[in-house]
Amino acid sequence: MSLPASDLSKKADGRTTMELGAVLPETAEVRDDHLFIGGVDMVELARTEGTALYVIDEADLRHRMERYRDSFRANYENSDVIYASKAFLNKECARIVAQEGLCLDVSGGGELACALSTGFPASRVFMHGNNKTPKELDEAISAGVGRIVLDTRIELGRVSEIAGRHGVVQDVFMRITPGVEADTHEYIRTGCEDSKFGFTMREDFAFKCVQDVLNTPNVHLKGLHCHIGSQIFSLESFREAANVMVELMARIEREYGIQIEELDLGGGLGIAYQAEDNPTSIEEFARLTTSAVKDACTEHNVPLPRLLVEPGRSMVAPAGVTLYTVGILKTLPNIRKFVAVDGGMSDNIRTALYHASYEPVIANKAGQPRTEIVTIAGKHCESGDAVVLDGSIQHPDLGDIVCVFSTGAYCYTMASNYNGQPRPAVVFVKDGTYRVTTRRETYEDLLSRDV
Numbered sequence: 001m002s003l004p005a006s007d008l009s010k011k012a013d014g015r016t017t018m019e020l021g022a023v024l025p026e027t028a029e030v031r032d033d034h035l036f037i038g039g040v041d042m043v044e045l046a047r048t049e050g051t052a053l054y055v056i057d058e059a060d061l062r063h064r065m066e067r068y069r070d071s072f073r074a075n076y077e078n079s080d081v082i083y084a085s086k087a088f089l090n091k092e093c094a095r096i097v098a099q100e101g102l103c104l105d106v107s108g109g110g111e112l113a114c115a116l117s118t119g120f121p122a123s124r125v126f127m128h129g130n131n132k133t134p135k136e137l138d139e140a141i142s143a144g145v146g147r148i149v150l151d152t153r154i155e156l157g158r159v160s161e162i163a164g165r166h167g168v169v170q171d172v173f174m175r176i177t178p179g180v181e182a183d184t185h186e187y188i189r190t191g192c193e194d195s196k197f198g199f200t201m202r203e204d205f206a207f208k209c210v211q212d213v214l215n216t217p218n219v220h221l222k223g224l225h226c227h228i229g230s231q232i233f234s235l236e237s238f239r240e241a242a243n244v245m246v247e248l249m250a251r252i253e254r255e256y257g258i259q260i261e262e263l264d265l266g267g268g269l270g271i272a273y274q275a276e277d278n279p280t281s282i283e284e285f286a287r288l289t290t291s292a293v294k295d296a297c298t299e300h301n302v303p304l305p306r307l308l309v310e311p312g313r314s315m316v317a318p319a320g321v322t323l324y325t326v327g328i329l330k331t332l333p334n335i336r337k338f339v340a341v342d343g344g345m346s347d348n349i350r351t352a353l354y355h356a357s358y359e360p361v362i363a364n365k366a367g368q369p370r371t372e373i374v375t376i377a378g379k380h381c382e383s384g385d386a387v388v389l390d391g392s393i394q395h396p397d398l399g400d401i402v403c404v405f406s407t408g409a410y411c412y413t414m415a416s417n418y419n420g421q422p423r424p425a426v427v428f429v430k431d432g433t434y435r436v437t438t439r440r441e442t443y444e445d446l447l448s449r450d451v
């Protein structure tokens with residue numbers, strides 16, 4: 001794994017921090033050349049709490065949750081928003097999800113345990129996963145989770161057996177791969193035919209499996225689910241998926257004589273990683289998906305189901321930033337300029353994994369224009385270890401605090417201990433104060449499981 005060649009023709013964009021538009025968390029501001037988020041000085045925060053450090057703008061996060069909830073309710077009365085916890089989850093986040101009146105997606109026993117430990121109501125939990133283990137299914141069913149999203153026929157048998165053992169009837173969804181090609185990176189495209197996820201519609205397989213679910217004891221088919229991918233900009237894919245799903249609901253009603261009460265359209269709304277990205281707003285996404293479902297229900301003559309969506313990234317990514325300290329500067333003439341920071345692929349694997357792009361600034365020079373193009377490399381023993389490839393940034397010096405925007409999703413939850421790196425703390429900032437919601441890992445933590 002190595003870095004893509006640096007684009008030497010690229011010119012720094014000359015923008016100051018506040019000119020970075022859509023990537024800035026809601027409360028970002030610059031005072032005396034320092035970046036503040038939630039009224040807290042990021043430079044001071046880095047010095048007191050250490051780096052690398054994840055910082056979440058709590059007001060931004062809560063407002064995104066409220067905007068999702070309110071815009072779906074305004075367009076579609078019988079709707080609910082589910083927070084996809086794999087994007088970001090710690091106990092404080094689970095508490096906020098509960099306070100904001102959202103439901104919660106979990107994709108395994110660990111996320112479920114986190115939610116339950118905070119008193120999150122199990123009935124509002126949806127469990128996903130293409131290979132939930134029998135143990136995880138048992139944990140979910142005995143906790144009383146609201147829905148289990150069936151991924152395969154093999155799993156149907158397992159859920160039935162476990163529910164029977166607990167003497168309950170488990171509400172289930174079937175995850176359908178609707179054959180919609182979302183316009184996004186292939187690693188995060190999930191709704192196309194060649195996918196490990198869900199029941200394929202090819203050769204009528206999903207439709208035939210509905211009969212199996214209906215004939216299986218201890219499960220109740222409550223709804224259908226699809227999730228076509230992540231970081232999607234083209235809303236047309238969501239409209240297409242809604243159409244395919246409602247058509248399937250209509251056919252199930254016609255041929256099996258049962259009504260599908262709930263329809264879950266998954267997550268996937270894209271966000272701005274680059275200042276010039278122009279993603280669809282939450283409100284526009286709500287308007288489009290709700291009208292697509294209503295139109296399809298009218299066309300196929302089925303009653304409106306309870307509508308669910310499961311955003312993760314678009315709720316939490318823009319609210320989060322990562323702070324680092326510059327430790328090494330290295331210029332290779334005609335090749336690249338490296339700025340090495342005290343983190344990297346252990347706290348943000350997305351750049352190494354699929355060349356994700358981010359906007360960086362120097363938090364202690366936040367009012368100055370970004371005049372250089374650099375590669376922000378990590379500290380790990382991999383050539384491909386970088387956080388930002390060919391990014392504009394203010395002139396860097398040793399000891400500067402680098403802030404990378406839009407890292408609230410799929411960074412902390414994908415973090416590792418590669419090279420024995422303790423994982424960073426997670427700090428929530430709000431109204432001029434901060435609180436550590438997950439403390440930094442210690443060497444003792446790293447060693448605590450070894451015998």
Ligand SMILES: *Cc1c(COP(=O)(O)O)cnc(C)c1O
Binds near residue numbers: 105229266267310
């Ligand atoms: C990842 C995932 C989501 C959330 O996707 P985002 O792109 O983060 O909004 C929702 N539902 C399922 C089933 C997922 O796997």
